[in-house]
Amino acid sequence: MTIAGAGQGLNWLSASDAAAQIASGQITARDLMEAIIDRISARDATVRAWSWFDAARALKMAEEADKIPTNQRGPLHGVPVGIKDILYTKDMPTQFNSPHFQGHFPNIDASCVALLRGAGALIIGKNDTVEFAVNGRRAATTNPHDPARTPGGSSSGSGAAVADGQVPLSIGTQTGGSVIRPASYCGVWALKPTWNAVSHEGFKTCAASFDTLGWYGRSAADLDLLAEVFGIFDDQTPDIPALNGLRIAVCRTPAWPQIEDAGRAALKAATAALKAAGVTVETLDLPPAFDGLPDAHKVIMQSEMRSAFLAEHRKFGAALYPEMHAILRNEAGQTRKDLIAAQDLAARCRAEFETLAEPFDAVLTPSTAGVAPLGPDNTGAATFNRIWTLLHMPCVNIPGLTGDAGLPIGVTLTGPRFSDRKIIALAARIGSLLDGAPVA
Template sequence: MEPYELTASQASALIAEKKLSCEELARSTLARIEARDPLVKAWSYVDRDMVIRNARELDKTPPKGPLHGLTVGVKDIIETADMPTQHNSPLYLGHQSGQDAACVAVVRHSGALIVGKTDTVEFAFRGRKAATRNPHNLDYTPGGSSSGSGAAVGDLQVQLAFGTQTAGSVIRPAAYNGIYGMKPTHGAVSREGAKNTSHTLDTIGWYGRSVDDLALLAQAYRLFGTEAARPVALKGLKVGLCPSPAWQHADAYGRAALKAAGRRLEAAGAIVTELALPAAFAGMFDAQNTIMYGEARGALLADYLGPRSHLLAEHYREVVGNLHGITPQKMCAAYDLAARCRMDFEALFGPGLDVVLALASPGEPPQGLGDTGNPIFNSMWTLLHVPCVGIPVGKTPKGLPLGVQLVGPRFADDRVLDIARACAPAIHENDALGVIEPA
């Protein structure tokens, strides 16, 4: 096994035991990027010499913790002190702020090795698409807006990577790239230094190749209760299989993936029952859209008024101009519905429900790069502010990955990770999964 093939957890153990150096891992990672990225195009910026130089410096010091020397990609809407942050926008070409975003600073102070910036949909908000292609089938999208981050981890070009989610931009690319993803509880990780679209929705998340990889970052961010894993018994675990009010938007592969995940958990001893959400939840999709566009008006206003506003895409001009017809009444109604549904959702958990199992995407990724996929199976959970962990399920006959997600109540990130650690072996059996046949 080459060092770049190691999961973050495997590499962390080897580095701690001095069986692998940070420079060896860095050089192996860079060789993988040089071999594969001309096809996948996951990166917007990598400085090979700086990566090796920083890895050597890490080798001179005792490991600072489990992230020491691990390779990390940063979505290019998140500030990095020593690299440009360009947002895939001509307005920010060559822009470099000279400081790290809070989420980057935490992992850098913990000894992680920042490899580079990953390509993104412009401003991570429905603008110019990333050039990134799905590493499992180059004719298809890797999802978005965290396109480069998902593809880089999915193609073994980096061990960990940051994404952001305003609608579905962490969990959906995890499904499309056959990897694990985590969207933590909203606000649990500081968003300082990341491009803002919606303060109610924007959430820093991340990708890895296992649940243990996701937990490394959860621990680094000191999410409540994540200091140590607690074993969860799969036998008797109460799982609510939730088609969601958007079920009609799932394709045959998506439906088959969710049902397959439920059957596998049931076969492993879990108690799986269908979970129907209260009728009010059907309004959450429109509420998320209203809040996103309503708050994005203010987020984009400075660029709209700036001296180079002619470089701002027409889509963003329409948002600032309120062509979506957002009114104060609609905003208040959306906020109020979200508040009620958050309480109603958390009331579902208890003796009869441990975790929710839901689709991570509508199913097979769209062909081409013009459509990064529909976030409708993510947007409700984003507005609910709840933690989500994406788990691979299998692949379509075209070799395209499919995924599901586990969802829990707010600030139960530790519990969802522990449950995901128990469920992942049953849901995701690597190559033994074979092809998911359409339902």
């Protein structure tokens, strides 16, 4: 399936191209914003990616931006950005898609929002999210490729808005698979960086050991542009060898039994495309200790949720949706001993994964089990993402492949902690091989 009207108009520019064209005077911020507003107007009734958007205000922001002298402009000058509605924005409500927080309006900016504004970005609205970025109430958002399908959760609106040409950049968060999953389902580029490479300040905490800001863009260059704005750097400036000098590991992970046909085919197609380009591809099997990681993720996430949502638990009790209430009541009976064992296993596996990955330039792994399922209740699962979130490793979703019913499916490129810029650079190289590659 293709997205209605895809590719027509300035709203389809990548953030990098848009920033360059505004900087050179080829287009104005207003030109771009008009195209954005037209696109949102045309598509919002179907895609519903925004929980808050004001077209007149967005246009005015662009007009103001155009008045700023060129020598006072940042790297994102005039570029519209959408913000997941669990991140604080001083000039818009932040409602967590929760019935308990309607009208909630913190008057401060999340750290990332302050950095975006400082770089000249125009914060045009809030993207819909699964309630509290956890579970419960789903975003109203649909998949731009098929409104009957989920865009994935929890950064549903952020992923769909970029995929649908409604904004060139958006910010999401990931605690399980909430950045990479929507990227795979919607067919867009996304980065979940190394844990704590970007400040967590100013958003609704879910699990402090995992919560990670991430972002969506229309190219690997867009991801890199935001990595620069957010101060992410590797020890070495990435120096990517020619394709026939690359060595990539394919890692099925302990989640492989949950793979679906589309996911299997996507990984196979990506592997074939790499090999055809001369890349050395090898299999990386994780040792048995890694089999405990999915459970470790669950124990840590749910235990930390009991700290993070204690105030809401006390205040709203059983009025919280049942799935969350069960976690907050610890119906699973998780102990502190379980939590400590899970944290220590994760720490050991972080170091061990990096040793195993050392001979390779990067590791290729599924982004999702398959294509976007029928929504809205089913937002898909974090099955193939949560171990990387737990391990704190940077992950890029590379789009370009197509699965069942012509729906997009991504693959993930990952690697050691704080190799984010290298992973982005490698993903750019690999992405050009996958775009439109045949999927068996």
